[in-house]
Amino acid sequence: MTQQPLRGVTSLRFNQDQSCFCCAMETGVRIYNVEPLMEKGHLDHEQVGSMGLVEMLHRSNLLALVGGGSSPKFSEISVLIWDDAREGKDSKDKLVLEFTFTKPVLAVRMRHDKIVIVLKNRIYVYSFPDNPRKLFEFDTRDNPKAHPLHTLGLCDLCPSLEKQLLVFPGHKCGSLQLVDLASTKPGTSSAPFTINAHQSDVACVSLNQPGTVVASASQKGTLIRLFDTQSKEKLVELRRGTDPATLYCINFSHDSSFLCASSDKGTVHIFALKDTRLNRRSALARVGKVGPMIGQYVDSQWSLASFTVPAESACICAFGRNTSKNVNSVIAICVDGTFHKYVFTPDGNCNREAFDVYLDICDDDDF
Template sequence: MSCDRRVISLRFNQDQGCFSCCMESGIRIYNLEPLVEKSHYDTEMVGSVSQCEMLFRTNILAIVSGGARPKMPDNILHLYDDSKKKVFMEIKFSSSIRAVRLRRDKIVVALLNKIHVFSILYPTQELFSLETRDNYKGLCEVSPLASAQKEVLIFPGHKLGSVQIVDISNTEQGISSAPVYIAAHKNELACLALNQQGTKIATASCQGTLIRVWDTSSRNLLQELRRGSDAATVYCINFSRDSDYLCCSSDKGTVHIFAIKQTNLNKRMAMSNVGILGKYGESQWGLAHFTVSAECACLCAFGPQNSVYALCLDGTAHKYVFSSEGICNMEVFDVFLDVDDDDDEF
């Protein structure tokens, strides 16, 4: 792959129906059903870009420069209006931006050890900020829907392996209330996910063998799901839109699918082995899985009708359909970097 075609990062939008592709040669925006390119921003417009967060399917993009030919330092957030083809707001921070998350009413920016929350209507107006432990991966997620049962922001807490939960429905409360934590893992967090309803959190540590699912209100552990027995780097965790399923991807090149609602669908070890192996023998293993290239990172998310997408940094897109019996079949394989442009609005 040429340098200009090198993919730096990929990110699904909030409903997982589109994704942004940040490259040395700019940004591309894709629709998933069908897989078509919807917008293209070259280096003359935006430079090389390390992060791009969409706001659902609106014309608003949050962009952070990076790569070999950045237009701006990586401590400046650009809010870009696709309809006007220009940046309409810049927000400068004291250090490099690790992650950006958008809701229709708020902007969340993660730095190495601080989280900033702004009003999207008045981007220069900071609602509040919170100190964090060193967060090199920029781990943070926010419930995307205004109609969500709970409007929460999650990120690594100060204690190793913990998750902090902040209620963002009341920004004053977010400042004054005592911090709410989940002691999720004994090791450093590697990946976080939040369902659309804001009621469930999924966590994985740098060990990468277990994924734990938590209730945001009670902070109780709901499920412990086993990705595998060998240590792995977990790249991505995502809930289905109805929270019935969860998927994850790792550097083992395998995408695992777990049942969250009907846990009896998940595979378990034969009963004869359970007593000997203890907690390991009691683990819930995936309902289904499929394999992509282990040589490059990939993101995974659910599509319609029990389908799962895997998008890889090598430019490949995989779509599999799974059944409640655990059968998983490929439906689509494509190279999204070679997909033709589509001039329709996204």
């Protein structure tokens, strides 16, 4: 998720298991542990300049960097791999790989054996990190600008060792393409599987940890639809609201029992997936048969719980560690520098447990 700088933040990303998040800033890069909240390291402006995108590889020493902001040291058309384990005080000693293109890089995704780089209408997949070579190249529908302050490089990559699934926008409006990188021969143009998910352009997409379910929302932002990645069948339809909104983030809980979503309305919604009876339904659903015009509205499932963050501040959200069997938590990280943790129960109670300003938390050591 990216947005115009507030307090110097240009983009935010969780790592693959959502235990850390990285913060690209006008002043460099910061890496934080989520629970407990603490800064794990930083790269200052002298080392890397202002940054547009940062992506972590789990909790390893490798970072993918893309320049951006008002005083970049690196180009927005290049992805540089920073290896903090390498010795040397000069930043050049830490930069071990570079991928350069002809258009700006919109997103980067990594797993232990591959790196995915997203451009406006093309996606590249390379072997990684040893002896990188291009494995695949996919043409896509133009990655949309869903909001003037929110440029998207739509793509998600399953981190599971058992499944190498990649999802990105299809050529048809509102469609998703799924590619199993493990069963596709490198250098070939094997046709991906297509899911016709929405009537308008896709604005947000996310895979669960094992890669068995994909969730997506369109630019309209009222509905989130979940599909089985094997059968391509729709599993459930979740309603965020009735007013259009820009969705910034969708994430699954670690066991796929819940899903959370954030938008420009300043609300983080929490849905039940394992037991969908926990989700709220329209009061009209108890009336019985209704006309076709409102049938979809009545049948939709609404969030079981929600909480608000500053509406003018975009955020990413993810699930925290469970404190007990019946108490779960959601973390929201905002570009205004604030950290929010809410706990919720299956009956829909949702209360704030922690608040902090992560930009005020400093670590004396470099990353």
